[in-house]
Amino acid sequence: MKLLKNEKSRGYTPLFDENLDPANQIHGDYKEGYYIGIEVSEDQSDAQKPFYGPNKWPSEDILPRWRKTMEKYHQEALEVSRSVSRLIALALGLDINFFDQPEMLGNPIATLRLLHYEDDNYGLQICKDKDAKPQIWEYVPPLKGAFIVNLGDMLERWSNCFFRSTRHRVLGNGQERYSIAFFVEPSHECIVECLPTCQSEKNPPKFPPIKCEDYISQKYKDTHADLSSYA
16 A cells, blocks of 8 residues: 555555446455556656656565566567557558557557456456347456457547457456556547548448547546545
């Protein structure tokens, strides 16, 4: 709790801090986590933006070399994300480097989140058709040396539902579960609107344009505990 998350969502998040399924999780999600983002010193102008700023780190005496390891992992995970974005660009009929532009993933909001589910072991499940009734859930088996890539709501808006965001959840199984999630969003100023290759007269844009910063800020507000609740 000495490293409790700050207003930039950096640091420790206790049990029940996040509530992604209020219909079934009355008190919140039964997991704790730790947020790590792109390191931005307080004297930089970007530090005034939401989700940007210095990270909160435990002392070297408590966790030797932990900061260096996490920063290296964050850097490598971001490069993997950019590689995936190039495949997505090709699939959408765009230039391979489309998402590498400065206003997109050239200056992204990228957050590493270390998660620990304390109750029972939680197994990841996905729902391939989130509009189906009833929804059908399938377990995702872990593969050694592999990453699981879930697409988000932002890409669904961008691609006009050509790509759908991945509805997913975790269920208890009998043991503790640790996971490392990495979230990548475009820059704060990026206007997410239907891509030209994803619309036509018969398939007009399904979502209005929205600024990335506004969209993510509202998402956090809707799903995370207010800092004042820890006072």
